[in-house]
Amino acid sequence: MDNINLIDTFSEFKELKNIDRATMTSVLEDAFRSALRKLFDTDENFDIIINPDKGDFEIWRNREVVEDGKVENPNLQISLSDAKKIDEDYEVGEEATDEVKLIDFGRRAILNLRQSLASLILELEKDNLYGKYKERVGDIVTAEVYQVWKKEILLLDDEGNELILPKSEQIPSDYFRKGDAVRAVVAKVEMRNNTPIIILSRTSPVFLERLFELEVPEIFDGLITIKKIVRIPGERAKVAVESYDERIDPVGACVGMKGARIHGIVRELRNENIDVINFTNNTSLFISRALSPAKISSIKFDDETMRAEVYLRPDEVSLAIGKGGLNIKLASQLTGYDIDVYREVDSVDEEDVTLDEFSDEIEEWVIDELKAIGCDTAKNVLELSFEELVKRTDLEEETIADVLKILKSEFE
Known part of the structure; x- marks a missing residue:
């Protein structure tokens, strides 16, 4: 294995992993100096010249010239006769410089050096990837679907780095196939078993x-x-x-x-x-806007308990609550207030009866469930069909049937 072969290995790393020149040079030099210390006990008398652009390197050793037969440490000293083989002008006491070829390291040392360099660069790449995406948390990225699993999707960015989109971070109706381009935000970056894991989110x-x-x-x-x-x-x-x-x-x-x-x-x-x-900083107005498209008649709110009572015309109640209660739920989250919806008192039929008056026949939690969908009187409930009550509440069909029977008997 010669110099070119070794450097080519790391040129590939540089090209694929996008490690900058200065960092690559530093990593290579550290690895070589580590190998020199193992071979010669010191690296202080060595000069290492690395040129990543050309894909080569040189190692030069500096030794003191001593008289023949006086060499005590062949790594730090060189005999006069050997020095003159390098350059005829060398004299005793001067410093002689000669190049150390990679082949002089020995096959085992070269193999260890290559493995060491590969390991160093791999660790460096992991750190670079972690740092790169750590800075991009909260940014949108576009990546290509590489593999779809049951609990997550593996994506690849433009540089081939692996990104994860968990099922929990996908929109319920998302459906992706291999090769699809996906846009998502970088939610978090963490290290697992010394490997950076980049988690994306669309939710x-x-x-x-x-x-x-x-x-x-x-x-x-x-x-x-x-x-x-x-x-x-x-x-x-x-x-x-x-x-x-x-x-x-x-x-x-x-x-x-x-x-x-x-x-x-x-x-x-x-x-x-x-x-x-x-x-708006006007709480009443903000709550009113948050419940859009419903039109609010009046609002009473308490800043201490962070609760708001919203009064609407009967035909606006369903709009305020929204399909599946989504509108009122999101309005509460947006404003920070627990919002309760009520029909306007003036609009209540004089013959109507509030649900609270049925507390001896209907359990309190059932009444609360009906109030949660805007039904606070008997006629409010009876205005809705059996199917709509089943859909909009978490009550069992048998319970709803019993409630309707009790309420209907009130007006018979």
């Missing part, structure tokens, strides 16, 4: 925030700020935005002309419904 609110930055120049430029994002991946999201320029409508800028800007984000998120809301 993180940060992913949605970065998509807005890509699609809305005003956000990227800092003219519009995203105050908070809450989302149920693949279903619905609410984004509170604020503008520092009175001339800019933050909601309009984010949605774009005819929804042009937000449509791209919606498609990327598998048709996730996105509500963009104008942020």
Whole structure:
């Protein structure tokens, strides 16, 4: 194995692993000096010249010239007659310099050197990869699907580095095949068994925030700020935005002309419904906006308990709650208040009866479940079909049937 062969090995590492020249040179020199210390007990009298561009290196040894027969340490001293073979002008007491060929190391030493270098560069590459992606946490990356497993997907970036997209970080309706290009945000980077693991996410609110930055120049430029994002991946999201320029409508800028800007984000998120809301420090107004598209009649809130009672017309209650309760759930997360929805008292039929009056016949937890979907009176419940009650509550069919029977008997 000669110099060129050895350097070629590490030229491949440099090309594939993108290690910079200065670092490569430092690693090579450290490895050579380690080998020299094992062979000669010291590396202090050696000069190592490495040229990664040409793919070669030189090792020069400096020894004191002594009279013939007076050599005590052949690594540090050289006889006058041997010195003159290098250069006729050498005299006793001078320092003679000669080149040490790699082949002089011996086959075993060369093999160890190569293994040592490979190990050093591999460790360096792991550190570089870890550092590179650690700095990119929160950034969007695009990678190609390499392998799809049950619990996660293995992706490769442009440099062939492995990235992981766990099932838990995928939008429920995501479906990827080998070769697909996937956009996701770098969620976290960690070391496992001395190997960097890069975890991606498509469900993180940060992913949605970065998509807005890509699609809305005003956000990227800092003219519009995203105050908070809450989302149920693949279903619905609410984004509170604020503008520092009175001339800019933050909601309009984010949605774009005819929804042009937000449509791209919606498609990327598998048709996730996105509500963009104008942020305000007025708590009452903010809660009202967060419950959009429902129109609020009045709000009572308590800052100490962080609870809000919202009153609406009967036909607005279902809009405030939303399909599967998503709207009110996200509004609560966005505002930080536990929101309870009530029908306006004025709109209650005089002949109607509140559910609390049936507490001796209907268990309290069942009444609470019905109130959670905006039904706080008997007629509110009876206005809904059996199928709709089954769909919107967590109650069993038998329980719902019993409740309907009790409530109907009240008006017979």
